Amino acid sequence: MLPAWLTEPLWSQFAALLPQRPQFDPAHPLGCHRLRINDRIVFDKLLQVLRFGCSYEAIADSTCSATTIRNRRDEWMQLGLFTKLKQIALNAYDRIVGLALDQIAIDGAITKAPGGGEVAGRSPVDRGKQGMKRSSMTDGYGIPLGRVLVGANRHDSPLLAPTLDLLPELGPLPDKITVHLDAGYDSASSHVLLDERGLRGRIARKGTKAPVQATQRWHVERTHVWQNAFHRLARCYERRLSAIEAFFDLADTIITVRSLIRRAWTTHRWDTRPRRQP
Template sequence: KEAEEAYDRIIGLDLSETAVDGSLHKSPCGGEGTGKNPTDRAKLGWKWSILTDKVGIPIGWAIDGANRNDVKMFAPTLDAAGEAGLLADIETLHLDRGYDSDGIRQSCKDHELDDVVIARKAKRRKKKAPALAAKSHTLGLRWPVERTNSWLSNFGQLRRNTDR
């Protein structure tokens, strides 16, 4: 918290564009708060959900077992930013397709976030699209949170989580 306050005082947090994303991580030693990872043969792991500012500085996060859905971690992540007094300053919040639900929209209203950009889930088509017409999905303004997740994943202590 002190580091975040110092950064805000010296450089300044840019809360005009923020993004939330979750990330799964292994926890070979198990421990409190871990759960079975649904994408890694039910090995123990944990998940974090992180809210970053425009340049990728973490301003709110929540940690839970790997078997927890991103949608369930969304409100605690926003609450963490609210506890730091930063939630009211957020102008636009960017979310990926996994957050495209009525519950998330309601949670945004509950936290008084008006300008929310959610990547829409692709609608199912009856006909197959030609191979040449494949669309690429861009990250938009979510790339800072993706970069922060990647950067944090490369810290050995966070990656291995050997604490019990």
């Protein structure tokens, strides 16, 4: 499970976003009802599902049923709480540490999707089984900025444009932005696309061997590893795109807050600061 120095700030901010709910349902005909399951219990259950990749039935117990976890997840998704939580984490990181938006890295990653769903397709690297591809964008340190989810049978290059469309959502951008890409994007269309948007591209050449550390593209590769550490994303059984996006937003929030605490540990002091550098 995630350490307390990470889950506590996550829950504190998430709890501030939750709307006020009555302890009992006022619309009940008899004026009474079973107590509403505490939101903190459901939030912890969702973190366990995300981290361990287990089913809702496997993680349910006497404190919370699988149906309650699903219903509360859908309720929070409709309110957009996971997206808001991610944006708050990005704003805090940018304010305290600073996002390196002058160096952007984009790359695709294929994961398993055994249950199929809205963004599943035949995986070219898994004998045609159902898989999902994410085209991820990170800053110069590897902080996840956004992603585009499609079937595993899609090529990376056509996903460059919709991934770059996420840039304006980040607010004011530097005048000069360098986009680091691997050899899969080495085509005339990719160069034209970057030139039209006023971006400088640093693209690996096809047929030329070079270690990933030779450019700043390795940051997005590391972020893929961070995201795949959440087993719900590495082997996704969710079928709806909205549910997958919600789990990705929650995972990206954890990655951002963890990086923020690690990088601010030597420069800032706060009451709940870990005793040793995480």
